Amino acid sequence: MAKDIVCGMEIDPLSPYKSTYREETFEFCSDGCKSKFDENPQKYVNGEPQKEATYQITAKGMEKIQLPIVDMNCASCAVTIEKEIRKLPGIQKAVVNGATEKAYVEFDRSETSVTQIIGAIKKSGYKAGYATLRLGIGGMHCNSCVSKIEGELNKTSGVLSASIDLGAEVALIKYLPSEVDMPAIRNIIERLGYRTYESSGSTALPENGEKTDNQETKSQTKENPVDENQLAHEQEYKSLMRKFVFSAVVAVPVLIFSYPGLLGIAEGSVLLQWIQISMGIVTLPVMFWAGSHFYTGAWAAFKNRSANMHTLITLGVTAAWLYSTVAVLFPQIFPTEDLADIFYDVAAVVITLVNLGMAMEIRAKGRSSEAIKKLMGLQAKTARVLRNGKEMDIPVEEVVLDDVIIVRPGEKIPVDGEIVEGSSAIDESMITGESIPVEKSKGDEVIGATINKTGSFKFRATKVGKDTALSQIVQMVEEAQSSKPPIQRIVDKVSEYFVPTVMIIAIASFVIWYLIGPAPVLIYALIVAVTVLVIACPCALGLATPISLMVGVGKGAENGILIRSGEALETAQKLDTIVLDKTGTITEGQPSLTDVITTDGFNDEELMAWSASVERASEHPLGEAIIKGAEDRGITLFDPKNFNAVPGHGVEADVDGRKILLGNIKMMLDNNIDAGRLQDESVTLADDGKTPMFVAVDGRAAGIVAVADTVKPDSKEAIAQLKKMGLEVVMITGDNKRTADAIARQVGVDRVMAEVLPEDKAMNVQKLQNEGKRVAMVGDGINDAPALAQADIGLAIGTGTDVAIEAADITLIKGSLKGVVLAIQLSKATMKNIKQNLFGAFAYNTAGIPVAAGILYPFFGILLSPLIAAAAMAFSSVTVVTNANRLRKFQPKFTTKS
């Protein structure tokens, strides 16, 4: 009987479905299993899927290629990709497996190329996974060298394409990492007699965008999307500055000549008319080149039946220019001469100032997003992995699960993992915000992007790519920055109606001034309408919340605090009560040896050595604490003999020729041992929340060892600070009341909910909520998930590399309770900043627009110049961004007195 290697079914040896792999015939129950096997035989033969692309030539002269596909998130995408590939000529077979995320293609190389297949995958909306290598090449003199190297590389199997930029002396090579690696490629080039050197490292998949090879070479250094956006910002800034300089150069003389009286030019002179005509002409390029973005922006918005800042500027500027031009060319159509005034200066100055304002805004915004840029920049570029017993440097994108990675002192840890050999102090400040390096050894978790300080170690990759803590952090921060705090919903409603409303106010002001204003009515009406259009600043309003949120959330990430959403931020600053889980939150969550008490004739060391030795045979967590306590004090342990565990009482064994008993008072009584004064000691210890264990040696009470879950060093300070901030602090625990009270006394918690079953924690949170309080729950995120979800704000604490805890609104990467204080303070600071911004923007608009409309004129004779309005408008949004950037200086406040 043969066995189907795919589905495991026993099959008749005469199965019609057969396949040969590595000279071995496999039989299958059905065609389905056969084709599954054909796609990836290695998976079934070796029991593990091949992780990267493979490449081989079949007997028929057809080439087989397996291409990993990036970002395939649904099985149905497979059909789309397959269809697109099959459109190519010379394709024999194209199968895309949604589960393994691979395209399996058999094709004729004379008819189609791998690049075309990759192109087809791209066309269907996906990216093929291949690595891109940028390699500097020295010693090339001419184009023939280029074609020689390119030809040689393109012949190499596994190299998808190679293109060389002679000017930059750089080769851009796309390759399948499984087939060929960087050393091999370098070797090929060096064999031809050229030198190679690494050029800004190798960048890897995915490659996106529709660029020609040539452009790609040039923009390769900017492959990183962050850099590309930064580049776009830089370009936009430069373009705005160019436009600003040009418009300023024009605006200054236009402004001066707008007051001909000051220059001694007579009103109505021919000279003045010519000057005015030239002013009108030079203002045109200011409007249509330096101000072109206002026109295109306004038009695009208009087509979408919406209006924005560009619409307002365009309307104001155009109205001013048209009126002036009519006044210059046809002064006779105006009933009185003073109506034929000109406002070219308004057009030029408004564009100049707003351009400057926008440029400054871009600069300031660049600083606002620094935090996330810094996070993304933390990613290591390469990793030194151990494969087939050899050390090799590979791009970090090529690291796969279970790779063993070697990290030397001073190096960045490339991905998340678990130490398998060696130990070191690791600086995790970039992820957790904790500035003191953490000692780690075998079995400890390491986080990618942190820096190894002192020792060398090897670790096994447990999370790579999108799953690493860093990637999750970046994603969470981005998500939070895109979310809206409830306060923004009101703003959204306002900004939806804002611009058309301003247009209506401008029209209404024009009409009112025309009807009841002072003479010359037309001039006043026009000035007022233009000023209203120009002073209104929808940008300041729209920017107020998102920009502060961006800085606040980014600041949190810098300190190891991940805020899930704007809503969480807004709620976190309105809390009344903080519920702290005891175990793992206030305390370390692991018992440790706290007290050793001896009777006459025994010393501490002996007692610890004996009791720890007995516990070596047990697997009790309390026992581990005793062993660790003894080892930390450098005590040598013995091998226990005749070990016996007495359930509910304790353990006994022979150690170093003595009979040792370790257990509770019952164990002592059962063995007729008089505990004497130790009994009183044990009561005191228990009152302090510790677990005492009696030790008897050869039938005589020798002492007590006590273990307890110790309080984290800064819990007390953090709790004091929380209370100082006016919050009620409650401790919740499943422990008995005595232990709970003891811990509560130590850290200064007043209200204790003890003996709460894990499943009832959520209910207790709800009880507090029923008291009308807004409650935050702080817990470990795993056992406390329901309670975290029930609370108004759930804070998951000390999660290491698992940062994306579903139930938590805020994740604290570091274990310290101080993070809770920090999170609340940061929320308060951010919300305050948002409110300042919103108040500023609302106040500016609600005061500015009526003043611009001339509401003060009847009382004080005050009328705003459109030039002042332009300046105010240009700098209102810069002010908002600058105010948000103040948050970058946020520092947690811990008052020293507690």
Place this chain on the structure above:
Amino acid sequence: MTPDELIVLIGGILLIALVVWYFWLSGSEGTRIKSGAGGIQEALIKVKGGYSPNIVVVEAGKPVRLNFLREETAACSEQVVFPDFGKQATLTPHKTISVEFTPDSPGEYEFQCAMGMLRGKLIVE
């Protein structure tokens, strides 16, 4: 009231009426895209002073991919945000940037730029 005053008054009122009608009452005429029945529901949205189309109709429970192509460099439209789905994307100018998610329940969901000046709607049926 002189004739010119009358003209300005009536003209002003008409203009206001026009603004109200055009921006608020006429209803957006964004092209509706009914995405393919099987597989991923995909639409290309151009970003230039607004989103066109600005109404996308999709089916619930199936993955949606909206490809944004930003054809301007003005900073306003740099980000597109889907607050209901917690998604955002930074739109690199002149590049197609995709936003993917699966809307589970029918309803109308807004998407917009970071500042809320540009708006679009995703109708899930």
